[in-house]
Amino acid sequence: TRVLVLNGPNLGRLGRRQPEIYGHTTYDELVELCVGWGRDLGLEVDVRQTNHEGVLLDWLNDAADEGTPVVLNAAAWTHYSLALYDACAQLTAPLVEVHISEPRQRAEEFRHISHVEPHAAATISGRGIDGYRQALEVLAGR
Ligand code: DQA
Secondary structure (H helix, E strand, O other), rough: OOEEEEEOOOHHHHHOOOOOOOOOHHHHHHHHHHHHHHHHHOOOOEEEOOEEEOHHHHHHHHHHHHHHEEEEEEOOHHHHOOHHHHHOOOOOOOOEEOOOOOOHHOOOHHOOOOOOHHOOOOEEOOOOOHHHHHHHHHHHHH
């Protein structure tokens, strides 16, 4: 099974960006880890990251057309993008939401709402990079 692992803004700087919150694993390492975890689970994993919201929307629209399962860390867009809400709403294959940190435990109020969660089969947050492995496990089990 082919699976998309889609990452939103600023996640390309993983490992360098606020490591006290997001850890020291780099984005390149995340890609390798996800591909390896997927292989172990019998999934063909395609990992992507963009800082451009329309690009993410195009990927989600393609996933809807193709019935592709998605692991999504939409980063800050999670909290305010209604276009993202609509794009997630149309997905037919399972969607699993991931956050490295636990947004609901963080001080900024704006992180306490998710426009992805209503459409997600599962949400995994606060587990660090391992959350991506857990998300792939959820998809492999479905
Ligand atoms: C994040 C949490 C978001 O609130 C934040 O905007 C991010 C990363 C996470 O993985 O913990 O960029 O999605």
